[in-house]
Amino acid sequence: MLKVAVIGCGNISGSHISNWLKMANVTLVALCDLERDRAEKWLRQAPKLHIYTDYAEMMDQEKPDILDICLPTYLHVQYAEDAMRRGTHVLCEKPVGLTEDEAKSVYRTARETGRCFMVAQVLRFWNEYIYLKDAIESGRFGALHYGRMYRNGGYPKTSWHGWMMKNELSRMVLLDRHIHDLDFLVYVMGKPDHYDVFRRVKGVEDILNVVYRYGEAFINAESTWYLQAGVPFTAGYFFAFDKASLSYDGKKLTVYPDEGEPFCPVEHNDPYGEEIRYFAECVETGRPVTMVTEESLLNVMNVVDAIDSEETIG
Ligand SMILES: NC(=O)c1ccc[n+]([C@@H]2O[C@H](COP(=O)([O-])OP(=O)(O)OC[C@H]3O[C@@H](n4cnc5c(N)ncnc54)[C@H](O)[C@@H]3O)[C@@H](O)[C@H]2O)c1
Numbered sequence: 001m002l003k004v005a006v007i008g009c010g011n012i013s014g015s016h017i018s019n020w021l022k023m024a025n026v027t028l029v030a031l032c033d034l035e036r037d038r039a040e041k042w043l044r045q046a047p048k049l050h051i052y053t054d055y056a057e058m059m060d061q062e063k064p065d066i067l068d069i070c071l072p073t074y075l076h077v078q079y080a081e082d083a084m085r086r087g088t089h090v091l092c093e094k095p096v097g098l099t100e101d102e103a104k105s106v107y108r109t110a111r112e113t114g115r116c117f118m119v120a121q122v123l124r125f126w127n128e129y130i131y132l133k134d135a136i137e138s139g140r141f142g143a144l145h146y147g148r149m150y151r152n153g154g155y156p157k158t159s160w161h162g163w164m165m166k167n168e169l170s171r172m173v174l175l176d177r178h179i180h181d182l183d184f185l186v187y188v189m190g191k192p193d194h195y196d197v198f199r200r201v202k203g204v205e206d207i208l209n210v211v212y213r214y215g216e217a218f219i220n221a222e223s224t225w226y227l228q229a230g231v232p233f234t235a236g237y238f239f240a241f242d243k244a245s246l247s248y249d250g251k252k253l254t255v256y257p258d259e260g261e262p263f264c265p266v267e268h269n270d271p272y273g274e275e276i277r278y279f280a281e282c283v284e285t286g287r288p289v290t291m292v293t294e295e296s297l298l299n300v301m302n303v304v305d306a307i308d309s310e311e312t313i314g
Pocket of ligand 1: 007008009010011012013032033034035038053055070071072073075093094095120122158159160161163175176
């Protein structure tokens with residue numbers, strides 16, 4: 001039975017903790033957060049959990065097989081490397097880190113320590129995106145012409161002490177939202193041939209629109225933090241091929257074929273559960289982590305740097 005601990009019990013952690021609690025072949029033994037009440041609220045559901053506010057104390061006491069990192073981005077690499085040096089396998093929320101150098105460093109540590117390390121790039125486990133990947137790779141609907149991906153909403157006002165809104169700690173919308181879609185594109189189609197960047201950053205507003213070119217096709221990826229924090233988050237895509245268009249509104253995927261009725265080809269899954277199960281299986285069986293690789297993440301970080309070096313409006 002694998003022992004798991006989670007560090008960082010903020011916004012995204014609920015999707016991880018609830019899934020660890022459902023799994024039969026692992027035991028979630030401990031949670032750690034500087035703000036004790038954020039971790040303690042899980043005791044209602046799982047009274048046997050051990051709660052910590054100090055990372056080192058948790059690692060010394062619990063000696064988990066897996067550490068699941070849901071900390072702010074600027075802490076990912078430092079905690080992942082420390083945990084691997086202690087002999088623990090690490091699942092880490094996206095993004096891998098703040099820079100390409102950090103990404104290289106954390107993978108070097110994984111190699112040196114022989115530990116499994118995976119970044120939770122959740123779209124790779126998301127049924128509607130898996131279907132899109134297959135449509136692009138198989139050519140089932142003919143050639144791809146155009147894509148639109150979006151990830152929009154108000155700025156993340158509730159992040160812990162506002163860390164998300166400090167560029168040096170988060171790289172803002174680029175690593176908060178845009179990286180999901182960019183990572184998917186690089187995962188499926190490799191590095192884009194060309195990209196045009198349109199970005200406006202002013203205070204906590206961050207509006208990013210990148211047009212990626214892949215041969216004859218172009219893909220418009222829009223990621224935003226609007227000034228009004230209450231604007232609901234929406235994410236989805238529209239992809240146009242020779243023989244069909246695929247439209248995903250974040251709830252349901254619809255395929256519009258040239259001939260015949262529109263249809264929904266896949267049921268929505270719990271992709272956070274999938275990524276966690278996949279990682280635990282890799283640890284348990286010793287299989288290499290092939291769903292999210294260093295090479296692909298380095299390509300992503302490379303494009304991230306290029307986008308970030310472009311001039312912004314505002
Ligand atoms: N996959 C996704 O869809 C998705 C969605 C949101 C966030 N994320 C990623 O998850 C990470 C966390 O984001 P969030 O929105 O949950 O952040 P958050 O600000 O809501 O939560 C961060 C938590 O970490 C705790 N913390 C900070 N420093 C700590 C330390 N040294 N020891 C213990 N606890 C500490 C804080 O108290 C807080 O509870 C980010 O890297 C973000 O990019 C991924």
